[in-house]
Amino acid sequence: MRLVGIFAAATWDHYRRARSARHPDRAAGSAWLTHWSRATLRVLGVRVDASGRPPEQGLLVANHLGYLDVLVLASLCPVTFVAKSEVARWPLFGAFARWAGTLFLEREQRSALPGAVEAVAQRLAAGEVVVVFPEGTSTDGTEVRPFHPPLFMAASAPPRPVTPARLDYRAVDGDVARDICFWGDMLLLPHLWRLLQVRSVRARVGFAQTPLLSANRKWLARASRDRILALEVRSQPRAGGSESPGRFQVGASGLLARAQIG
Numbered sequence: 210m211r212l213v214g215i216f217a218a219a220t221w222d223h224y225r226r227a228r229s230a231r232h233p234d235r236a237a238g239s240a241w242l243t244h245w246s247r248a249t250l251r252v253l254g255v256r257v258d259a260s261g262r263p264p265e266q267g268l269l270v271a272n273h274l275g276y277l278d279v280l281v282l283a284s285l286c287p288v289t290f291v292a293k294s295e296v297a298r299w300p301l302f303g304a305f306a307r308w309a310g311t312l313f314l315e316r317e318q319r320s321a322l323p324g325a326v327e328a329v330a331q332r333l334a335a336g337e338v339v340v341v342f343p344e345g346t347s348t349d350g351t352e353v354r355p356f357h358p359p360l361f362m363a364a365s366a367p368p369r370p371v372t373p374a375r376l377d378y379r380a381v382d383g384d385v386a387r388d389i390c391f392w393g394d395m396l397l398l399p400h401l402w403r404l405l406q407v408r409s410v411r412a413r414v415g416f417a418q419t420p421l422l423s424a425n426r427k428w429l430a431r432a433s434r435d436r437i438l439a440l441e442v443r444s445q446p447r448a449g450g451s452e453s454p455g456r457f458q459v460g461a462s463g464l465l466a467r468a469q470i471g
Contacts, residue, residue: 215245215248215249215252218245218248219241219245219248219249219305220304222241222245235289235310235332235335235337236287238308238309238310239283239287239288239289239309239310239337240287241308241309242283242287242288242305242308242309243283243284243286243287243288245305246279246280246281246283246284247284249280250280250281250284250412253404253405253410254407254408254409254410255277255280255281255410255411255412256409256410256411256412257281257284257285257412257413257414258411258412258413258414259285259413259414259415259416260413260414260415260416261374261415261416261417261418262416262418263285263286263338263372263416264286264338264370264372264416264420265286265338266333266336266337266338266369266370267333267338267339267364267369267370267371267372267420268329268333268338268339268341268361268363268364268369268370268371268372269282269288269338269339269340269341269371269372269374270340270341270342270343270356270361270371270372270373270374270433270437271340271342271373271374271375271376271414271437272342272344272348272353272375272376272437273342273344273346273347273348273376274347274348274349274350274376274377274378274389274390274391274392275347275389275390275391275392275400276302276391276397277378277389277391277404277410277412278342278347278376279306281376281412281414282340282374282376282414283309285414286338287338288337288338288339288340289309289310289311289312289332289337289338289339289340290306290309290311290312290339290340291311291312291313291314291325291329291339291340291341291342291360292306292311292312292313292314293313293314293316294313294314294315294316296311296313297311297313299397300397300398302397312325312328312329312332312339314360316345322359325360326359326360326362326363327363329341329360329363329364330362330363330364330366333363333364333369339363341360341361343356343357343358343360343361343430343433343434344356344357345357346392347390347391347392348390348392349385349386349390349392349393350377350378350385350386350390351386353434353437353438355430355434356430356431356433356434357430358426358427358429358430359426361426361427361429361430361433362426364426364429365423365424365425365426365429366424367424368422368423368424369422370420370421370422371420371421371422371423371429371433372416372417372420372421373416373417373421373432373433373434373436373437373440374414374415374416374417374437374440375414375415375437375440376412376413376414377412377413378390378410378411378412378413379410379411379413380407380409380410380411381407381408381409381410382407382408382409383403383404383406383407383408383410387403388400388403388404388406388407389404389407389410415440415441417436417437417440421433421436
């Protein structure tokens, strides 16, 4: 019931903001998503620990384990997501994605790809953080599939920072592959019901300390995946040992790495 209350409050908050705003505001949409992602994670009993610093601009690329990834990453900083077009038709989650300014990609229409790349490039040029899951699908967490290069083109001409991030989950009394990760032919509502039965979930996010910079989209795709595979997600200790759900910590920032073109 508390989750239903969160969804209802988030819906009312969106319509209240929409009525009071004269023009659509992407920054407001991202801030709205951050606020309600944190609230939803608290209700779900999800604790988020992060190592490294979330990027302030550029492309953020991560392995993909399911819809919970969106709430986890959005809880850490205001971002814009790129999602498959089917997400727009999901019950409730689709509406939230649209309200947050998500860019939807028609994966089955290759002719739609240049438009999607241009849309991402425009957001990057505006100084936004755009999240892409380059595997093109979600997994059970036992592997990181090869990254598809096309959307990296948005960060390659001109070159803009690309920050790899690694996600993983731990559950006190549930099976991560079955109850936390959303993948394969799983159905949304039955999976959400299983997730609600898990008492405590720990989400861990590791951000690469050194963003990538290159004009070569294929190199960016390979290097991003390599960085994610090499990242060790470390929980940061809390003062007093507190472990309240939905809270997070971030560490120090890194520098920018430039790839050799050739």
